[in-house]
Amino acid sequence: MDRYVRTATSCSTETAAEFSDSILNMIVTDMRPLSMVEDDGFKSMIYTFNPKYELPSRPFLSKKYKCIKGKLKKALQETDSIAYIWTSVATEAYLGVTCHYLGEDWEMLSHCLTTTPLEERHTAANIAEWIEDVTAKFDIPPENIKAVVHDNGANVVAAAKILQERHRWASVRDAGHTLNLVVQSSLKIHQAISKCVAALVHKLKNNIQSPDLETAPVRSFQAHAKEQITARLQGLMEFTPESPNITLLAAALDPSFRKLKFLPADQVFEVQSTVQNMALAVAAKKQAWQPTESENGTSSTAHNSQKDQTPTTVMKKKSSS
Known part of the structure; x- marks a missing residue:
């Protein structure tokens, strides 16, 4: 009912143009169809903002899009050197192409030329052809493109090689993707190395304790080797509940080492008990600091602190008038 009785506000030509540009920008940014301006829900929302604003039609937005595209094509044609075209083929089967170049004032400009679904096979030949189609659609002279930056997918790398042979576009692999690999x-x-360490230490200690070798020099070497191994690993393997070893705690939480097979049984129990107690302490502390509702309608933050510590904070609700 409000939409029929509310007072109409004014909408100047400048304001209407600003609204139209904002709507077109939203459609492009969010990759929405131009038919969105014909949806009843969208019309109702715009009417709420300004009943006097006349929503642009779909043909109007199409015409404006073509105008902006024409300006972009002209700018790309007049550019002597396009820095690169970035391509990416994601699992959703889309091809994204973005061009980057320096403008007249030496500022870096970037434009997303297309984000198009790929329905055919993602072969190197097809990808190379799709990229060439994008450059042709925007009338970009091939000689102005200097390089193609891409990820490390085998088909994309092969496509970049094809374009390099055809147009001499340099093939540059994306630094971020390469660093991640x-x-x-x-x-x-x-x-792989860390998984072997515990087993090697265990085997080594068992081997030097073998009773098969009875000569005095060998027994002396065994004792010396055992002493050296114990001394070097003492700091790594020592554990007390009062002074927990961070390395062993981390190993107990790691799915690959949580059974702690490289430790004696009694020490394994100490480490796992300490981890359990620490987890329970954290859970209890988190529970204690959760706000609770008291009988008199106040919200209090409770915690299990000692009497000498900061008192519990009490926040009163505002009384409804």
Whole structure:
């Protein structure tokens, strides 16, 4: 009923143009269809903002989009050197192409040329053809493109190689994606080595305690080796509940080492008990600081503190008038 009786507000030409630009920007940014301006819910929302504003039609927005696209095509044609075109093929089967170049004032400009669904096979030849189609759609001279930056997918790398052979566009792999692969590969090596350490230490200590070798020099070497191993690993393997070893606590929480097979049974029990007690203490502390509703309608923050510590904070509700 309000929409029929509310007082109409004014809407100047400048304000209407600002609204229209904002709507078009929203459609482009959120990748919404132009038909959105014909939806009843969207019309109702715009009417709430300003009943006097006349919502632009779908053909109007299409015409404005073509106008902006024409300006972009002209800018790309007049640019002597386009820095690169970035491509990415994600699991959702979309191809995203973004161009970057320097403007007249030497500022870096970037434009998303397309985000298009890929319905055909993602072969290197198809990807190369799709990228060429995008450059042709925006009338970008091939000689103005200097490089293609891409991820490390095998098909995308092969597509970049095809474009390099056809147009001499340099193939540049994305630094962030490459660095991520390096880190992941390094972590795999570290995990493989760390999984062997505990087993090696256990086997080594058992071997030097073997009773098969009875000669005095061998027994002397066994004792010396055992002493050296124990001394070097003493700080790593020592554990007391009063002064917990952070390394052993972390190992107890790691799915790969949580059984602590490299420790004696009594020490395994101490470490696991300490982890359990610490977890219970954290849970109790979190529970104690949760606000509780008292009988007189006040909300209080309770905690299990000693009498000499800061008193409990009490917050009174505002009385309703």
